[in-house]
Amino acid sequence: MKKNTILENILVEKLVFWWKWFARLKSDNKDIDWKAIFITWWVIPQSVVNLRVLKSRSDFIEAQLLDVVKKSPIEKENKNNIYWMQAWIPWINIPYEEQLKIKENQIKESLFHISKLQNNLEISPIVPSWLIDNYRNKIEFSFWKFISKNQNKEEHFNLWFHKQWEFSKIEDFDWTILISKLANDIYKEIKEFAKASWYPVYDQFDQKWFFRHIVLREWFFTKQIMIIFSVNHKYEWVKNLDFIYDFLNNLVKKYPQITSIYLSLNDNKADIAIWELELIYWKNFIEEKLLDLTFNISPKSFFQTNSFQAEVLYKEVLNQVWDELKDFNKVLDLYWWTWTIWMVFAKHVKEVISVELIESASKDWELNALKNNLTNISFVNKKVEDFLKSYLENNQNCDLLIIDPPRTWIHPDALRDILKFDSRYIIYVSCNPATLSRDLAYILKESEYKIKKITPVDMFPHTHHIETIVLLWK
Numbered sequence: 001m002k003k004n005t006i007l008e009n010i011l012v013e014k015l016v017f018w019w020k021w022f023a024r025l026k027s028d029n030k031d032i033d034w035k036a037i038f039i040t041w042w043v044i045p046q047s048v049v050n051l052r053v054l055k056s057r058s059d060f061i062e063a064q065l066l067d068v069v070k071k072s073p074i075e076k077e078n079k080n081n082i083y084w085m086q087a088w089i090p091w092i093n094i095p096y097e098e099q100l101k102i103k104e105n106q107i108k109e110s111l112f113h114i115s116k117l118q119n120n121l122e123i124s125p126i127v128p129s130w131l132i133d134n135y136r137n138k139i140e141f142s143f144w145k146f147i148s149k150n151q152n153k154e155e156h157f158n159l160w161f162h163k164q165w166e167f168s169k170i171e172d173f174d175w176t177i178l179i180s181k182l183a184n185d186i187y188k189e190i191k192e193f194a195k196a197s198w199y200p201v202y203d204q205f206d207q208k209w210f211f212r213h214i215v216l217r218e219w220f221f222t223k224q225i226m227i228i229f230s231v232n233h234k235y236e237w238v239k240n241l242d243f244i245y246d247f248l249n250n251l252v253k254k255y256p257q258i259t260s261i262y263l264s265l266n267d268n269k270a271d272i273a274i275w276e277l278e279l280i281y282w283k284n285f286i287e288e289k290l291l292d293l294t295f296n297i298s299p300k301s302f303f304q305t306n307s308f309q310a311e312v313l314y315k316e317v318l319n320q321v322w323d324e325l326k327d328f329n330k331v332l333d334l335y336w337w338t339w340t341i342w343m344v345f346a347k348h349v350k351e352v353i354s355v356e357l358i359e360s361a362s363k364d365w366e367l368n369a370l371k372n373n374l375t376n377i378s379f380v381n382k383k384v385e386d387f388l389k390s391y392l393e394n395n396q397n398c399d400l401l402i403i404d405p406p407r408t409w410i411h412p413d414a415l416r417d418i419l420k421f422d423s424r425y426i427i428y429v430s431c432n433p434a435t436l437s438r439d440l441a442y443i444l445k446e447s448e449y450k451i452k453k454i455t456p457v458d459m460f461p462h463t464h465h466i467e468t469i470v471l472l473w474k
Contacts, residue, residue, distance in 0.1 A: 042090035089462035110433035143201035144170030213273035220307035230264035
């Protein structure tokens with residue numbers, strides 16, 4: 001089958017590994033009838049679609065969505081979806097209970113072959129998100145021009161998200177279901193100010209002009225808000241930035257929840273929201289509280305983007321070994337910068353060692369540890385695979401190993417060395433069911449570890465993303 005061949009009236013079956021959708025080809029040709037199709041870009045199960053072939057292999061076809069011929073029976077128009085489709089939440093028209101079923105099924109599909117390596121493998125029911133809408137505590141909007149002679153379009157002021165499947169375009173909307181009404185109101189005020197100023201928005205192709213990004217961070221528990229306003233400060237027609245300072249200072253008077261404002265001064269070609277930062281209002285950080293801990297979050301600090309559900313996730317992780325915590329002396333936490341669970345464990349055990357390559361992140365979190373009077377945490381800035389090698393060579397060990405690797409993988413050297421530890425428990429937290437499945441297969445084949453518990457947790461409603469907590473023990 002050639003590239004760009006059109007496949008018509010294909011029934012979408014389910015979501016599978018690597019966040020691709022699965023279907024089967026129906027054909028009079030017995031050689032390709034019932035051939036597997038993996039669909040890139042989002043679709044809804046049980047819908048009928050037309051596809052374009054991207055790749056054809058002996059045992060499967062990879063294709064992309066062209067259009068929907070027949071909507072899925074599970075699709076229901078969401079009353080809050082005032083725009084037909086929203087970037088970042090492609091499942092907005094799937095009822096939440098159906099979203100959870102799809103995610104549960106994806107975990108089962110991804111871990112199916114693991115059940116052949118261990119009998120009586122049980123997956124706990126998915127932990128739903130308490131907040132379904134308005135749950136993000138951080139969001140980034142981009143200014144953009146779109147001028148196309150071929151499409152006869154001249155759009156000189158667009159501000160919102162990149163258009164689904166077309167990164168070179170920004171859709172221009174005033175509201176998103178992802179953030180609170182307050183954050184939406186602030187976003188709209190900044191947008192109206194920028195538009196009324198008549199200064200041009202940045203053109204990524206010409207790599208010039210002025211307005212670039214807006215970043216909003218609003219914390220769920222403290223209600224504090226940080227604004228990062230990104231501009232090209234070297235745009236030749238702007239003599240000074242006083243008009244922005246005046247606007248933002250007046251904005252604070254209207255919205256006292258704003259406790260921190262930065263200007264991101266960016267004349268760089270890279271499309272990055274946070275560059276050279278200038279603090280122009282009050283605090284250089286904002287605070288969030290989780291599980292009786294207080295976190296200072298700076299503009300560049302990573303933090304779970306769903307605060308309330310992050311607390312749920314941390315509780316679930318902690319509960320995996322709650323009865324054994326009193327017996328733990330040392331906990332080793334790998335790839336820690338992506339979350340803050342090490343601080344939660346530090347309250348209950350004698351020593352925590354957290355390992356991550358990014359040095360700037362550790363400086364932020366050292367201050368957070370001291371803020372919470374946690375003096376039993378050590379931070380190590382190394383590649384995990386390098387740290388583990390030296391750690392083992394010095395005959396050091398731990399009672400509990402926590403791993404939350406990047407979406408892509410655990411380095412093979414690190415995975416091999418993890419199995420050399422004599423720790424009784426491993427907690428593996430994964431945001432990618434496909435790589436989780438691959439790593440668990442290796443662990444079960446190459447060690448004495450067995451899976452004791454698997455708990456999916458939904459962190460991001462209206463999307464395919466899912467966290468999975470796996471407890472392994474000897």
